[in-house]
Amino acid sequence: MTLKVDGDRLWSDLMTMAAIGATANGGSYRTSLSDADRDGRNLFVHWAKEAGLGITVDKIGNIFARREGQDPSLAPVMMGSHLDTQAPGGRFDGVLGVLAGLEVVRTLDRAGIRTRRAIEVVNWTNEEGARFPPGVVGSNLFAGRTTLETLYQTRDRAGIFMGDELKRIGYLGEAEVGQRPVDSYLELHIEQGPVLEAANVVIGAVTNTSCQGGGIIEILGENGHSQTTRMSKRRNALVGAARIIEAIETIGMAQEPHGMASATVIDILPNNRINIPHKAVVQFLTVHADPEGRDRILDAIEQAVVAIGRDNHFTTSFSRNPQRHKFDFPVELVELTERVAGQLGHSSMRLPTWTAHDALNMHVVCPTALIFLPCRDGISHSEFEWCEPQHATAGADVLANMVLDRAQRPDE
Amino acid sequence: MTLKVDGDRLWSDLMTMAAIGATANGGSYRTSLSDADRDGRNLFVHWAKEAGLGITVDKIGNIFARREGQDPSLAPVMMGSHLDTQAPGGRFDGVLGVLAGLEVVRTLDRAGIRTRRAIEVVNWTNEEGARFPPGVVGSNLFAGRTTLETLYQTRDRAGIFMGDELKRIGYLGEAEVGQRPVDSYLELHIEQGPVLEAANVVIGAVTNTSCQGGGIIEILGENGHSQTTRMSKRRNALVGAARIIEAIETIGMAQEPHGMASATVIDILPNNRINIPHKAVVQFLTVHADPEGRDRILDAIEQAVVAIGRDNHFTTSFSRNPQRHKFDFPVELVELTERVAGQLGHSSMRLPTWTAHDALNMHVVCPTALIFLPCRDGISHSEFEWCEPQHATAGADVLANMVLDRAQRPDE
Known part of the structure; x- marks a missing residue:
């Protein structure tokens, strides 16, 4: 029946x-x-x-x-x-x-x-x-x-x-x-x-x-007054975060249609407009059809974080979430x-x-x-x-x- | 004495x-x-x-x-x-x-x-x-x-x-x-x-x-799943915010030493890694030695916001804080x-x-x-x-x- x-x-x-x-x-x-x-x-x-x-x-x-x-x-x-x-x-x-x-x-x-x-x-x-x-x-x-x-x-x-x-x-x-x-x-x-x-x-x-993954990126800059600190002296962690978010998007776009990656979470300190933020934490998720692709994405994001930190005088850290096996x-x-x-x-x-x-x-x-x-x-x-x-x-x-x-x- | x-x-x-x-x-x-x-x-x-x-x-x-x-x-x-x-x-x-x-x-x-x-x-x-x-x-x-x-x-x-x-x-x-x-x-x-x-x-x-100012920028994208939405379909408000933060930094750097501008505050929704954020609110402050300079900075930021919104299919709004007179x-x-x-x-x-x-x-x-x-x-x-x-x-x-x-x- x-x-x-x-x-x-x-x-x-x-x-x-x-x-x-x-x-x-x-x-x-x-x-x-x-x-x-x-x-x-x-x-x-x-x-x-x-x-x-x-x-x-x-x-x-x-x-x-x-x-x-x-x-x-x-x-x-x-x-x-x-x-x-x-x-x-x-x-x-x-x-x-x-x-x-x-x-x-x-x-x-x-x-x-x-x-x-x-x-x-x-x-x-x-x-x-x-x-x-x-x-x-x-x-x-x-x-x-x-x-x-x-x-x-x-x-x-x-x-x-x-x-x-x-x-x-x-x-x-x-x-x-x-x-x-x-x-x-x-x-x-x-x-x-x-x-x-x-x-x-x-x-x-x-x-x-599929091969899921993700990570947490911490960007440490320096506190400062947002109306008195010379522009060239600023180490704005939010600007560092912006560059990393853009890099993740570029890496993600290049995976289509076999994989994806986007930054989706941001938290900054002190998040007060008169103060240059000294800390930003960005979280992203990624997924790829195969494990090698997922690892390539994570490696590419990690390299981007290191390069952006080095070129902009931020201290950065990168940690991978526990990965789900296919x-x-x-x-x-x-x-x-x-x-x-x-x-x-x-x-x-x-x-x-x-x-x-x-x-x-x-x-x-x-x-x-x-x-x-x-x-x-x-x-x-x-x-x-x-x-x-x-x-x-x-x-x-x-x-x-x-x-x-x-x-x-x-x-x- | x-x-x-x-x-x-x-x-x-x-x-x-x-x-x-x-x-x-x-x-x-x-x-x-x-x-x-x-x-x-x-x-x-x-x-x-x-x-x-x-x-x-x-x-x-x-x-x-x-x-x-x-x-x-x-x-x-x-x-x-x-x-x-x-x-x-x-x-x-x-x-x-x-x-x-x-x-x-x-x-x-x-x-x-x-x-x-x-x-x-x-x-x-x-x-x-x-x-x-x-x-x-x-x-x-x-x-x-x-x-x-x-x-x-x-x-x-x-x-x-x-x-x-x-x-x-x-x-x-x-x-x-x-x-x-x-x-x-x-x-x-x-x-x-x-x-x-x-x-x-x-x-x-x-x-x-000095001539102080600032503003609030709202970026509206579209909710979506961050591991299933095709990259080319994403309208990630955090990515829009990142581009605007970068534009503000570039505008601010060009003012040195007569003025300054930085994005210092961000709030996004839902701020949950499995979800593409549909809304971001960015706040910035600026200052310039003269009122024309301050207005040029605000105009430049507003134009950047409009352009980034248009080119990336975000709905944006821009409002200026009350300005302090010199x-x-x-x-x-x-x-x-x-x-x-x-x-x-x-x-x-x-x-x-x-x-x-x-x-x-x-x-x-x-x-x-x-x-x-x-x-x-x-x-x-x-x-x-x-x-x-x-x-x-x-x-x-x-x-x-x-x-x-x-x-x-x-x-x-």
Whole structure:
């Protein structure tokens, strides 16, 4: 049999969730552990209970909504993503993967299907990292790749601890993080790039990750009065930062279409107009299709920083972020994605993901699939992010039938 | 007779004040209305009371320490400056003018001189603007050039109101601001530039101000994901800001030695590394010896902003800060400075001030003199700011004898 979700209900849920933290230009602003994130979580829990699911919250606030299987001793099939957004973000990045999961459960109910394995829908905490950098940490901890203490001690720019905010919004749960068997993990997500739209293809079967990297650059100049220090004596760290930002942009542009690099964060001291800044910290991210390309970009940026520091009498430092290694998703799940799409009459193609998702962490826990849908002009992390309703429905249909296949399959 | 201050006591006071909010590199960090500013104020009030002065605090926290004159109906001669610092700042900018004032009073006591007019030592609130921009506001309000409500509503970057902080640190006084007659105002200050040191001259008689200006530039780009948006599609507001900062630096360098301009403040949104920033706000200050030069700089920066916006598909806006008009200090007080310096055997020269001081506001209230001392390498707004002890003593000696001349002079 082939399952079909209620696309209208899914769309209604997406638009309802988008109303929490709605922004003027049609996006949403629900940064992790904010009041809006709390409201979004509450709505998800409400809908999950309405659908008869059992709720578990773990110590980092990850929420698991469980539909019991015929054999409760078997590990569940898990679907999900995240409800937190960028600042501001759109209506689909993350949200689609969670709410499509809920609609898959309701679809199974309507079809009267009890699956062999349990099914769980998960909302991972702080995927975006917009308020508490870095992101993708709820699933990262679930996969045992960081510590609870590290996350509790992470602060936002106002100095507020993530641990305190979890408690404040009522999502500091009791379950140990990661002490939860998972059979397989399926994440539906907008592509956040232009490939599917350009190819006029509906379903993307993600084959592999890309080579992500980034770094932090510190530029030390010298304090001085901005209306009395001779121009030739100034060592303005903001000017040093400007030259480095420009160099990163030039290096990034030269990678197209195989790689990218941009400076996206700057903090300067004292950031007061009567004072020449003595310190600037610039952060950038980069990504390339292969590790050699990523390393070339990082080397080129490091060389530019050294040269700009030397030529302008700044003291500079350059440190690389922990790099994510490239890997392939399991072929059997890529093929399952393609097969199910075909059964449903949807076009599909294979493609990589350029950026991180919770699926990249769950890959180390269990067999994992990442399924992409087209988004308008490849735009995401933006109020103007958009996914067509028929694509959302198609994606949820694919997800439903993939979950059914995984949940019903006999022991290997 | 010629008064001579106790230079050792003055130096001891300067170093004691510097210990409040001391920084690792020998500076001080006492931004306006911080705990350290409160401690610095308390110390000043303690020393003033020790010297028998009467304390009045006005509604913006300006502190007036009064030594009564023979004829209390006459307006007092006022000396002073400010105890707040940059972030971090040095030991002399502002502090010297206040503590030299106290030492002048003690010198009069030791000499057994009762002056005809009263003498007051003032500490103006928030000269630096480091925490609550803009600066020079305590004296600005005293001169009737802003409103109490505007200042109470000024916030720091944490969103804290200036009015609330005044109350918190205990310096929300009851006296109306500006309802206080002043015969004349004398401010001793380090030059904050290299002219006196290069000329090997001890006393600077400030003849006039310069043409100050500045502006705020807003750059609007477009949100996007920093690891998935094609490089050629990015409209990174931080890159636009970098190009504008570089253009301002180039324009500023071309003015040497008649003018200056630098970008010194940047704020971007969302300032999160996974997101291409959609908004950047850059602030700059400029100064030139003449108004045409200042206007040429502002025009050049505005044209650069328009061109960079157009060529890079950013929406930009440019607004000019309120400009300060150039004026001359009264010749009689410039001549008094030179005459007193000569009597004391100190070299002197005339020079302009490039930046603002409380004296620029007091100029509209009463006859005002600004007296400069050399500072090492022209450095200020820096932990490395330095004034030689013998120069501090020389300046206080000049101040003492100028005050005596003004306070004893017969009615005109």
